[in-house]
Amino acid sequence: ISCNAAISACEKGAEWQRALMLLAAMSPVAFEPTTVSCSAAISACEKGVEWQRALDLLFSMGQASIQPDRISFNADISACE
Numbered sequence: 001i002s003c004n005a006a007i008s009a010c011e012k013g014a015e016w017q018r019a020l021m022l023l024a025a026m027s028p029v030a031f032e033p034t035t036v037s038c039s040a041a042i043s044a045c046e047k048g049v050e051w052q053r054a055l056d057l058l059f060s061m062g063q064a065s066i067q068p069d070r071i072s073f074n075a076d077i078s079a080c081e
Helices: 003-012 016-029 035-047 052-062 070-080
Strands: none
Touching: 003 016, 003 052, 016 035, 016 052, 035 052, 035 070, 052 070
């Protein structure tokens, strides 16, 4: 939960680089990324006008067997606007 909260805080501050760093650091630390953490990172990319990274994250969710939800898809669509 604390990793998700930290990524969400990065989203709200448009700190997409930090959000992606936290997301990448989750696996080695034994915290599995979740739909919530990935969606927050996608939203951080959206706020940072990083639509390509947002699309990459959505794609990588499928590769990691993380099920995107409505929030994930909406954040990705918003990033592409």
